Amino acid sequence: MAHIEENPLPVAADTGPLNSETAKYHTFVNLALALAAITGVELVLVYIPFHPVFILSVLLALSLFKFIAVIAWFMHLIYDKLLLTLAFGTGMAIATGTFVALGFLMSPSNVDFEAITQF
Amino acid sequence: MSNTADHADSHSSLVVDNKKLLMWLFLGSDCMFFGTLISTHLIYRKLYPDSFEPTTLFSLELTSFSTFILLMSSFLMALAVSAMHKGQLKSFRRNTLGVIFFGLIFLGCQVYEFAHFVHEDLTLQTNTFGSTFYMMTGTHGVHVAIGIFWLICMYFYSHTGKMDAHESAVDVEVAGLYWHFVDIVWIVIFTAVYLVEFIPEI
Numbered sequence: 302m303a304h305i306e307e308n309p310l311p312v313a314a315d316t317g318p319l320n321s322e323t324a325k326y327h328t329f330v331n332l333a334l335a336l337a338a339i340t341g342v343e344l345v346l347v348y349i350p351f352h353p354v355f356i357l358s359v360l361l362a363l364s365l366f367k368f369i370a371v372i373a374w375f376m377h378l379i380y381d382k383l384l385l386t387l388a389f390g391t392g393m394a395i396a397t398g399t400f401v402a403l404g405f406l407m408s409p410s411n412v413d414f415e416a417i418t419q420f
Numbered sequence: 421m422s423n424t425a426d427h428a429d430s431h432s433s434l435v436v437d438n439k440k441l442l443m444w445l446f447l448g449s450d451c452m453f454f455g456t457l458i459s460t461h462l463i464y465r466k467l468y469p470d471s472f473e474p475t476t477l478f479s480l481e482l483t484s485f486s487t488f489i490l491l492m493s494s495f496l497m498a499l500a501v502s503a504m505h506k507g508q509l510k511s512f513r514r515n516t517l518g519v520i521f522f523g524l525i526f527l528g529c530q531v532y533e534f535a536h537f538v539h540e541d542l543t544l545q546t547n548t549f550g551s552t553f554y555m556m557t558g559t560h561g562v563h564v565a566i567g568i569f570w571l572i573c574m575y576f577y578s579h580t581g582k583m584d585a586h587e588s589a590v591d592v593e594v595a596g597l598y599w600h601f602v603d604i605v606w607i608v609i610f611t612a613v614y615l616v617e618f619i620p621e622i
Contacts, residue, residue: 322502329502333495337488343611344484347618356619364611367491368604375498376600377593382436385444392448396455400462407463414467 325374332374339363443594447601450563454605457559458612461552472549474617477540479533486529487610490564493522494603497596504592509578512592516575519599523568530561556613560605567599 343363346356373379378386405411496518503511534554537543542550574595577583 322506325502326499329495329498333492336491336495340484340487340491343615344480347480347615353619353621357616360611360615360619364607367607371494371600371604371607375494375603376597377501381440384436385440388441388444389448389451392445392451396451399452399455400459403459403463407467409467412467 328374332370336367336370339367437590439590439594440597443597447597450601454556454559454608457552457556458608461556462612464548464552468548471547472542474549474553477537477542478614478617479536480614480618482529482533483610483614486526487606489522489526489529490603490606493519493526494600496522497599501589501593501596504589509583513575513578516571516578520568520571520575523564523571523599527561527564527568530557530564534558553613557609560602560609563602563605567595567602570595570598 343360346359349356372389378389496515500512500515500519503509503515534557537550542553544551544554574592578588
């Protein structure tokens with residue numbers, strides 16, 4: 302008992318995570334609302350007669366924001382260790398690299414369509 | 421004893437839970453898998469732009485609804501994980517049921533969409549668009565189905581009384597990571613496969 306009275310840490314340790322989870326709850330609600338709103342904006346955007354490059358750029362930016370927001374907050378990556386970010390980031394970097402490399406290698410100018418058709 | 425406890429606390433603040441690390445590594449590898457599937461689809465769309473006109477088949481309203489449902493399921497999953505960290509088993513069960521329900525709605529929408537496409541003669545064998553589209557979205561659907569099965573198992577396990585709210589928090593968090601990953605993959609597919617098709621002259 303004396304140990305508990307002298308040292309208030311056990312109480313602080315118990316309430317700390319609870320306060321943190323309560324704070325996270327508000328973050329989750331705000332993020333969910335933002336994600337829903339962005340999805341609505343994306344749907345409307347493709348029907349608006351803006352310049353295609355502008356629409357594509359905005360869509361990619363919004364998609365990237367949703368992607369990063371879910372990873373950062375819903376998946377707790379900003380609250381977790383850097384090692385986990387590196388573990389996932391490595392896979393993401395390789396996937397992005399593969400996408401870019403394939404995009405260049407398989408551009409219409411580099412592909413022999415006649416050979417494919419014969420095959 | 422105090423020194424031992426302090427040492428344990430400082431140790432736990434430095435180490436990473438093995439289950440979480442393994443799941444993040446798996447998700448990193450799954451990123452490469454989906455990256456390849458999405459790349460293949462987009463490259464074939466670029467190589468054979470006239471092979472198929474998907475805007476006549478795609479229903480953006482339905483797909484946007486599916487996206488919204490999956491995003492909200494992610495929100496509920498985050499609440500379920502949070503509830504587990506707080507030791508609130510009832511809240512965890514309620515939110516998990518919500519995730520399962522929303523996941524089933526998403527799968528239902530996907531089955532409806534596939535049935536509609538097949539009815540309109542777009543199958544795996546029809547053309548390169550059909551092959552890559554079904555392969556990519558089908559693989560994602562299988563991931564969703566596995567996630568639902570996992571959460572159903574977790575829900576029933578929580579009723580056995582063997583689940584300790586605090587010790588099982590990591591297990592729930594790992595399941596949550598998987599579910600959120602399924603969500604972020606769909607965020608990419610929704611934009612890169614569905615929305616982009618509706619932009620004129622792209």
